[in-house]
Amino acid sequence: MTRIALVGNPNAGKTTLFNALTGLRHKVGNYPGVTVDVKSGALRGGDSSEIDIIDLPGVYSLTPHSPDEDVAIKLLFGIDDVPPNFIVNVVDASNLERNLFLTTQLVELGIPMLVVLTMTDAAARRGLRIDERKLSTELGVPVVSTDAPKGAGLQTLVSRLQDQGFGINISPVYAGYSPEITSTISEICAFSPDISPVLISTQLVRETPSKWLTGIDSELIESGRAKLCALDIDPSTAIADDRYIGIGRISARSVIRTTAAATSFSERIDQIALHKVGGYIVFLAIITLVFHAIFTWAQIPAEWIKSGIDSLGALVLSSMPAGELRDLLIAGVIGGVGNTVVFLPQILTLLFLLGLLEDSGYLARGAFLLDRFMYRVGLHGKSFIPMLSSFACAVPGIMATRTIESGRERLVTMFVIPLIPCTARIPVYTMLIAAFIPATWRVNIGVASLDGRALCMVGLFISGIAMSFAVAAILSRTAMKAAPSTFMLELPAYKFPRIGRIMRESIDQAWLFIKRAGTMILAISIALWFLSSHPKIEGKSPKEYERSTYAGRVGTLVEPVLKPLGMDWKIGIGLLASVAAREVFVAAMGAIYNVESSDDDDHLGVAVGARMRAEKNPITGNPAYDIGTGAALLAFFAFAQQCMSTFAVMRRETNGWKWPLLQSVSYLMLAWVAAFIVRTIVMAVNA
Amino acid sequence: MHNVVSDFNKVDQPAPHCECTLDCLANGTKGEVCSVTGPNRCRLAELGFSRGCEVEVARKSAFGGPIEVRLRSYRVSLRVEEASGITVRAVED
Numbered sequence: 097m098t099r100i101a102l103v104g105n106p107n108a109g110k111t112t113l114f115n116a117l118t119g120l121r122h123k124v125g126n127y128p129g130v131t132v133d134v135k136s137g138a139l140r141g142g143d144s145s146e147i148d149i150i151d152l153p154g155v156y157s158l159t160p161h162s163p164d165e166d167v168a169i170k171l172l173f174g175i176d177d178v179p180p181n182f183i184v185n186v187v188d189a190s191n192l193e194r195n196l197f198l199t200t201q202l203v204e205l206g207i208p209m210l211v212v213l214t215m216t217d218a219a220a221r222r223g224l225r226i227d228e229r230k231l232s233t234e235l236g237v238p239v240v241s242t243d244a245p246k247g248a249g250l251q252t253l254v255s256r257l258q259d260q261g262f263g264i265n266i267s268p269v270y271a272g273y274s275p276e277i278t279s280t281i282s283e284i285c286a287f288s289p290d291i292s293p294v295l296i297s298t299q300l301v302r303e304t305p306s307k308w309l310t311g312i313d314s315e316l317i318e319s320g321r322a323k324l325c326a327l328d329i330d331p332s333t334a335i336a337d338d339r340y341i342g343i344g345r346i347s348a349r350s351v352i353r354t355t356a357a358a359t360s361f362s363e364r365i366d367q368i369a370l371h372k373v374g375g376y377i378v379f380l381a382i383i384t385l386v387f388h389a390i391f392t393w394a395q396i397p398a399e400w401i402k403s404g405i406d407s408l409g410a411l412v413l414s415s416m417p418a419g420e421l422r423d424l425l426i427a428g429v430i431g432g433v434g435n436t437v438v439f440l441p442q443i444l445t446l447l448f449l450l451g452l453l454e455d456s457g458y459l460a461r462g463a464f465l466l467d468r469f470m471y472r473v474g475l476h477g478k479s480f481i482p483m484l485s486s487f488a489c490a491v492p493g494i495m496a497t498r499t500i501e502s503g504r505e506r507l508v509t510m511f512v513i514p515l516i517p518c519t520a521r522i523p524v525y526t527m528l529i530a531a532f533i534p535a536t537w538r539v540n541i542g543v544a545s546l547d548g549r550a551l552c553m554v555g556l557f558i559s560g561i562a563m564s565f566a567v568a569a570i571l572s573r574t575a576m577k578a579a580p581s582t583f584m585l586e587l588p589a590y591k592f593p594r595i596g597r598i599m600r601e602s603i604d605q606a607w608l609f610i611k612r613a614g615t616m617i618l619a620i621s622i623a624l625w626f627l628s629s630h631p632k633i634e635g636k637s638p639k640e641y642e643r644s645t646y647a648g649r650v651g652t653l654v655e656p657v658l659k660p661l662g663m664d665w666k667i668g669i670g671l672l673a674s675v676a677a678r679e680v681f682v683a684a685m686g687a688i689y690n691v692e693s694s695d696d697d698d699h700l701g702v703a704v705g706a707r708m709r710a711e712k713n714p715i716t717g718n719p720a721y722d723i724g725t726g727a728a729l730l731a732f733f734a735f736a737q738q739c740m741s742t743f744a745v746m747r748r749e750t751n752g753w754k755w756p757l758l759q760s761v762s763y764l765m766l767a768w769v770a771a772f773i774v775r776t777i778v779m780a781v782n783a
Numbered sequence: 784m785h786n787v788v789s790d791f792n793k794v795d796q797p798a799p800h801c802e803c804t805l806d807c808l809a810n811g812t813k814g815e816v817c818s819v820t821g822p823n824r825c826r827l828a829e830l831g832f833s834r835g836c837e838v839e840v841a842r843k844s845a846f847g848g849p850i851e852v853r854l855r856s857y858r859v860s861l862r863v864e865e866a867s868g869i870t871v872r873a874v875e876d
Contacts (some may be wrong), residue, residue, distance in 0.1 A: 156826070156829055156830060159825065161825075161826050190857075191855070191856060191857040193831060193855040193856065194830060194831045194857060197829055197831070222856065224856065301825045301829075303822075303825075332824050332825040332828065333825065333827075333834075336825070336828035336829050336833055337833040337834045339833075340828075340831065340833035340836065341833075366842070370842060370851075372845040373845070375844075375845075464844065464848070464851075465848070467848050467849050467862065468844070468845075468846045468849075471862070583860070583861060583862040583864075583865065584823075584826065584827075584859060584860070584861060585859070585860040586857070586858070586859055587851070587858060587860065
C-alpha cells in the first residue's frame with residue numbers, strides 16, 4: 097500500500113484538501129490546530145486499497161514543540177513506523193515564506209514530494225502572485241495550485257497522486273548553513289550514517305533533544321550544541337536564520353508583487369473586534385448572547401418536548417394495568433430518558449453557536465483578548481477555547497487542550513475543566529432547583545426583584561467558573577509553579593461560517609448525547625429499579641425491607657459520609673449512579689423512588705423532583721430532605737468530578753493514572769466541604 | 784581555529800545598532816530584527832523572526848496583553864514577555 101502524508105502549517109488548508117481528496121467529511125478548524133489526531137482515508141476515484149492519505153497535525157517546522165507536533169514529526173521521520181512513501185506539502189500561498197520553512201526541511205528528508213499551493217486567491221488580494229514554475233525549479237519538486245473548496249485544480253492533483261507524479265531533490269535546495277553549523281552537523285552524521293542531517297539540525301535547535309530520538313546518542317547532539325554555543329553561535333536561532341536567508345532568495349525569485357497590499361477585510365473587522373475597549377464590549381455581548389440563547393430561546397422547544405413526554409407518561413399510566421412493568425416504563429424509560437432528552441435543544445444550541453464562533457474565526461480573537469487575564473491565573477489565552485467548549489462537555493474540552501504548546505499550562509487547563517458547568521449538570525440543577533427552591537422566593541436588590549430560582553442557576557454557573565479560575569491560580573502558584581510559557585497565536589482570516597457543516601456536526605454530537613441517554617441511562621435505570629426492589633421478601637411492602645435490597649445495602653454503606661450533608665442512602669445510590677454520567681442522577685432517583693410509589697399514583701414518574709420533595713423520613717414521618725439537602729446537593733454537583741468519561745479522557749491525555757485520580761479525589765473532597773458549608777449556612781439562615 | 788571562526792562571524796555580521804526591544808515599538812512602527820533571546824527563541828526564529836527580518840507592530844492590546852506583529856506577509860500575536868526578548872533596530876518608513 098502507498099502511504100501519502102499530508103503535511104503543512106496549521107491553518108494552511110490541509111484538512112479541506114484532505115476532505116476533497118478522500119471525500120470524507122472531516123472537521124476543518126478555523127482555529128490553529130483543530131486537527132489533533134492522525135486521520136487517514138483512501139484517495140477517491142482510485143482503487144481504494146492502493147493509496148492511503150494521512151492527514152497529519154499542522155506543524156511549523158520539523159522541530160516539535162507540542163504533543164500534536166510530536167505525533168506528526170515522528171511519523172515523518174519514521175520513528176515508530178516506516179516513513180510515508182510520499183509527501184504532499186500544503187503551502188499557504190498568502191503566507192509563503194513562513195510555509196517554505198517547513199517545505200525546505202521536508203525537501204531535505206529525501207522522500208518524494210509534491211507541493212500544493214492553497215489560498216492563492218487570498219494571496220492575490222494581498223497583491224501577491226506566485227510563479228509555480230519558478231518555485232518548482234527553486235525547490236526541485238513539482239508545485240501544483242488548487243482551490244480545494246471550489247474544486248479548481250483538484251482533478252489535476254488527484255491524477256498526479258494516482259500516477260505518483262512526485263519529485264525528489266537529490267541535492268537539497270537548502271544547504272546554506274554557516275561553516276560552523278555545517279561541520280557540526282556532518283560530525284554528528286559521521287557517527288550515525290543512517291540518520292538524516294535534517295533530523296540532526298531539527299534536534300540541535302532544542303535545549304534538550306526529543307525523548308523519542310533513537311538511533312543516535314543524544315549526548316552527541318548536546319555536545320554539538322555546546323560546541324556551537326562556545327563559538328558564540330546560538331543554534332536555536334542561527335540555524336533558522338540561515339534557512340530564512342535561503343527562503344528569502346527562493347521567495348524573491350518566485351513571487352510577483354502585482355499591487356500594493358490593501359487593508360484586508362479581516363483587519364478592518366479587527367479594528368473593532370480587537371479594540372482596546374470596543375473589543376471587550378463585543379466579546380461580552382457575544383458571550384451574553386450565547387448564554388441568553390441557551391437559557392431562554394432554547395427553552396421554548398424544550399417546553400414542547402417536556403409536554404410531549406408528560407403526555408406520553410400520562411398515556412402509559414392510563415392505558416396500562418398497574419404493576420412492575422408500568423412502573424419500569426414510566427420511571428425508567430420515559431422518566432429516565434425523557435428527563436435527558438429535554439435538554440437536547442440547549443445542547444444543540446450551544447454546540448451550534450460554538451461551531452459558528454469557531455468557524456468564523458472569532459474564537460482565536462477571544463483567546464487574544466483574554467490572554468492577559470488567563471495568564472494572571474496561570475492559564476493561557478488558548479485555554480479559553482477548551483474551557484468554552486467544556487460548557488458543552490468536558491471530554492472534547494480536555495481533548496482540545498492539545499493545541500496549548502506549554503505542557504504545564506495545558507495540564508492546569510485540563511485539571512480545572514471539570515469545574516466548568518457542563519450540559520450534563522443542567523438536568524440535575526433544574527430538577528433540584530425545582531424541587532427545593534420555592535418558586536415564590538425572590539431576592540430584592542434595590543428596586544429590582546429577582547427570581548430566586550433563576551438566580552440560583554446563575555449562581556451555580558458563576559461558582560463553577562470562579563472555582564476553575566481559583567484552582568488554576570492556586571495550582572500555578574504552588575504545585576505547578578513554573579516559568580511563564582509561550583504565547584504565539586495566529587489570528588485566522590474571518591470567513592463566513594459554513595452553516596450546513598456546523599449544523600451537521602452539532603447534530604452528530606447531539607445524536608451521541610441521545611444515544612447515551614437511550615442506552616446508558618436506560619440500562620442504569622432498569623438496573624437500579626431491579627436492585628432497589630430485590631431480593632423480594634414475601635408478605636412485606638418494599639418500604640419495610642428497602643434497606644435490605646441490593647441497592648439499599650450499597651446505599652447504607654456510603655450513608656455515613658453523606659449524613660452530615662443531610663443526604664440519605666437513596667441519594668447515595670443516585671450519586672454512585674452519576675459516575676456513569678452526571679445527568680443519570682435524575683433518572684436514578686426516579687428509579688429508586690418509583691419502587692415505593694407503586695401504590696399511590698399521585699405523581700407521574702417523570703416528576704422526580706416532586707417525588708424527592710415528598711420523601712418522608714420512615715422513623716419521624718417528617719420530610720426526609722430539607723432545603724439544606726437540596727443546597728448541599730447543588731454545591732456537590734457544582735464541584736465534584738465523578739464523571740467516568742472525563743476520568744478516562746484525562747487518563748488518556750496525561751498518559752497515566754496520577755492526574756485523573758488526583759483530580760477526582762481532590763474535587764470530591766472540595767465538593768463535600770462546599771456542600772457542608774452551604775448546608776450549614778442555608779440551615780442557619782432558614783432557622 | 785577559534786580565532787578564524789570568530790573573525791568570520793565579525794565579517795558576516797555588521798555591527799548592529801539595536802535600539803530597543805519589540806515591545807517598545809509604538810503601534811504601526813517598523814523594526815528590523817537584530818537578535819532573539821529567551822526560552823522561546825527557537826520557535827520565534829522558525830516563525831520568521833530571523834535576523835534582518837522586517838517586523839511591524841500592528842496592534843497593542845489593553846492591559847499589557849498580547850502584541851500583534853506583522854512580518855513576512857502574515858500576522859502573529861506574542862506576549863509582552865516574548866516580544867521583550869526580540870531586539871530590533873527601528874526602521875524609517
